[in-house]
Amino acid sequence: MKALADIVGSEHVLVDSDVKASYETDWTQRFTGSAVCVVRPGTTDEVAAVVRACVAEGLRITVQGGNTGLVGGGVPAGGEVLMSLTRLTALGDVDRASSQVTAGAGVTLAVLQARARDAGFDVGVDLAARDSATVGGLVATNAGGIRVLRYGSMRQQVLGLTAVMPDGSVISRMAGLEKDGTGYDLMGLIAGSEGTLAVITEVRVRLVPRYRARAVALLAMSSTAAAVAVLPGLRAALPSLAAAELFYAPGLALVRKHGGLPAPFPEEHEAYLLVECADLTDPTTQLVAAVESADGLVDARIADDASGQRALWAYREAHTESISAEGVPVKLDVSVPITSLPALVEQLEPVIAGVCPGARAIVFGHVNEGNLHVNVLDSGDLHEEVTDAVLRLVASLDGSISSEHGVGRAKVPWLGLSRSSTEIDTMRAIKRALDPAGTLNPGVLFP
Numbered sequence: 001m002k003a004l005a006d007i008v009g010s011e012h013v014l015v016d017s018d019v020k021a022s023y024e025t026d027w028t029q030r031f032t033g034s035a036v037c038v039v040r041p042g043t044t045d046e047v048a049a050v051v052r053a054c055v056a057e058g059l060r061i062t063v064q065g066g067n068t069g070l071v072g073g074g075v076p077a078g079g080e081v082l083m084s085l086t087r088l089t090a091l092g093d094v095d096r097a098s099s100q101v102t103a104g105a106g107v108t109l110a111v112l113q114a115r116a117r118d119a120g121f122d123v124g125v126d127l128a129a130r131d132s133a134t135v136g137g138l139v140a141t142n143a144g145g146i147r148v149l150r151y152g153s154m155r156q157q158v159l160g161l162t163a164v165m166p167d168g169s170v171i172s173r174m175a176g177l178e179k180d181g182t183g184y185d186l187m188g189l190i191a192g193s194e195g196t197l198a199v200i201t202e203v204r205v206r207l208v209p210r211y212r213a214r215a216v217a218l219l220a221m222s223s224t225a226a227a228v229a230v231l232p233g234l235r236a237a238l239p240s241l242a243a244a245e246l247f248y249a250p251g252l253a254l255v256r257k258h259g260g261l262p263a264p265f266p267e268e269h270e271a272y273l274l275v276e277c278a279d280l281t282d283p284t285t286q287l288v289a290a291v292e293s294a295d296g297l298v299d300a301r302i303a304d305d306a307s308g309q310r311a312l313w314a315y316r317e318a319h320t321e322s323i324s325a326e327g328v329p330v331k332l333d334v335s336v337p338i339t340s341l342p343a344l345v346e347q348l349e350p351v352i353a354g355v356c357p358g359a360r361a362i363v364f365g366h367v368n369e370g371n372l373h374v375n376v377l378d379s380g381d382l383h384e385e386v387t388d389a390v391l392r393l394v395a396s397l398d399g400s401i402s403s404e405h406g407v408g409r410a411k412v413p414w415l416g417l418s419r420s421s422t423e424i425d426t427m428r429a430i431k432r433a434l435d436p437a438g439t440l441n442p443g444v445l446f447p
């Protein structure tokens with residue numbers, strides 16, 4: 001501990017168990033593990049020195065950003081040094097010429113968005129945990145969120161990285177080159193590697209235009225199939241389409257219960273699709289024209305003012321917190337080819353009931369990517385059985401067991417459902433080549 005205190009200052013090495021506790025458990029309360037200490041470096045050089053000191057002592061490191069992850073990837077298994085990157089908050093001015101900005105790993109998404117918006121730009125990725133989720137964590141997990149339809153996931157927003165390698169050496173490509181054909185895409189590899197290959201300390205982020213004219217519609221649909229079927233027409237008619245989010249009556253009921261929200265429609269409906277358009281001119285007129293003749297549309301509300309839009313988004317964005325307010329759920333994040341989405345939704349309930357009668361499934365997600373968040377409440381001590389049954393169903397539909405939350409610790413036993421043994425061997429070979437001592441994030445991604 002003395003070596004770490006010499007690097008970051010003793011006030012940034014936390015050993016008291018009460019102080020460490022908030023870092024050692026994830027916010028969903030599902031993953032916990034004790035760290036020998038929490039170390040909070042403030043610069044890339046300090047991160048590198050901390051890594052070298054840990055390697056010298058044979059200590060392993062768990063890397064943590066805003067601790068908003070949903071698969072336990074930022075929480076120690078037990079016995080690691082927990083390196084929190086929340087002090088890496090340096091944030092550059094927006095570079096207008098390139099539409100880019102440089103952000104430290106500990107900058108939260110909300111702060112990054114504010115910086116971009118002040119300069120007339122925006123960030124391509126957005127998600128409900130924006131006030132706590134950090135840039136480093138977003139890149140490390142290749143986070144998705146609610147704008148993937150238009151701008152892609154976090155990896156697509158990365159034009160440069162500085163990262164500390166597992167031996168304490170540093171790679172830095174921060175020129176923000178839009179084109180760079182000089183060999184392997186190391187930034188692309190580190191993005192989404194969940195802290196197993198390198199510690200990201202700063203990111204050159206691509207910015208997107210800020211569209212002030214926005215329109216949001218909540219569509220009541222007759223079925224999942226109708227919600228899926230309406231999408232190609234919306235994408236074709238609306239170049240300004242930015243989000244298409246799906247949820248169902250049980251999730252809406254929870255959100256209303258915990259948020260005290262009014263019913264969006266006089267009747268309850270089978271499926272709800274929240275869509276958002278944003279552009280420079282008149283997205284409301286375009287959105288109305290695009291949805292009015294959609295098959296399977298039963299009712300609709302459209303908001304063209306900010307407070308009305310916030311009210312509609314609340315039905316979707318409050319899902320995660322409302323579910324957690326009910327209890328500790330089994331939280332799964334899966335994707336299937338979009339044509340298989342109705343089949344997945346149809347089979348989920350019987351499959352879950354088959355292993356855990358009485359469990360409640362709350363399902364919502366990002367329909368364009370075939371990405372559903374399957375949250376199962378009241379599953380008692382059958383978390384593993386429920387997980388296994390749902391993930392096998394997803395694999396039978398050619399889906400992914402983790403769409404946007406990563407593998408972390410939670411999905412490790414099921415990785416083989418989504419990746420062939422040759423793929424897993426290749427990933428292991430990369431891990432061994434870059435981190436032969438297994439210093440970074442042990443127990444994450446691989447058993």
Ligand code: MLT
Nearest residue numbers: 070128145320333365373
């Ligand atoms: C979301 O889309 O809201 C997030 O992925 C969070 C969640 O799955 O709970």
Ligand code: ZN
Nearest residue numbers: 145366373404
């Ligand atoms: Zn999501």
